Amino acid sequence: MATAPPSTYSAVTLNINGEKHTLTVDHRTTLLDALRERLDMTGTKKGCDQGQCGACTVLLDKRRAVACLQLAVAAEGREITTIEGVAEGDRLHPVQQAFLDLDGYQCGYCTPGQICSAVAVIEEHAAGWPSAATDDVRPEAGPPPLTAEEIRERMSGNLCRCGAYVSIVQAVARAAEADARAAQDAPDTQGAPAAQGTEHEGAAA
Ligand code: FES
Numbered sequence: 688m689a690t691a692p693p694s695t696y697s698a699v700t701l702n703i704n705g706e707k708h709t710l711t712v713d714h715r716t717t718l719l720d721a722l723r724e725r726l727d728m729t730g731t732k733k734g735c736d737q738g739q740c741g742a743c744t745v746l747l748d749k750r751r752a753v754a755c756l757q758l759a760v761a762a763e764g765r766e767i768t769t770i771e772g773v774a775e776g777d778r779l780h781p782v783q784q785a786f787l788d789l790d791g792y793q794c795g796y797c798t799p800g801q802i803c804s805a806v807a808v809i810e811e812h813a814a815g816w817p818s819a820a821t822d823d824v825r826p827e828a829g830p831p832p833l834t835a836e837e838i839r840e841r842m843s844g845n846l847c848r849c850g851a852y853v854s855i856v857q858a859v860a861r862a863a864e865a866d867a868r869a870a871q872d873a874p875d876t877q878g879a880p881a882a883q884g885t886e887h888e889g890a891a892a
Pocket residue numbers: 732733734735736737738739740741742743744753754755756
């Protein structure tokens with residue numbers, strides 16, 4: 688006869704990169720450990736394991752989160768995106784391509800977290816979110832130019848022990864420019880080109 692799991696365990700269903708995974712976890716299991724140790728999704732890295740380095744960054748409902756500070760049971764019902772789910776099939780995400788083209792890494796250990804973070808940074812900026820480096824945060828001022836200073840501030844939760852920061856900033860800027868171009872070229876709902884100079888205005892380093 689099957690033994691019931693201890694009361695400190697629960698079955699959770701995690702929606703990761705569009706696929707559902709059901710597993711029984713100790714309530715204290717972090718999302719990071721569930722990904723790496725239980726689901727063999729080792730793209731998400733463990734650095735400090737205490738929310739300091741950003742190596743474990745994933746997207747929860749498209750917003751950045753450090754997986755080492757999230758309990759797996761609390762991630763049920765959220766849309767979880769890890770580095771394994773950033774590309775579209777064989778086509779790299781523009782952020783991944785920019786990191787590759789501009790050598791935005793050395794050892795690569797921090798890179799999955801940097802890339803997940805950068806994906807969200809570009810979306811946050813395009814949506815008009817200010818950062819601590821933004822001079823004018825009034826809504827009517829619109830999105831600030833995505834300068835190197837803005838990128839450094841917005842990516843400051845992701846540490847790189849190799850110090851590849853110069854290339855990382857360049858890669859984020861290039862991917863943001865590509866994103867802005869794509870947004871401008873995309874037809875709007877009427878089939879006409881999208882208006883220029885709106886969300887992505889000034890998205891250059
Ligand atoms: S391993 Fe999660 S922030 Fe460092």
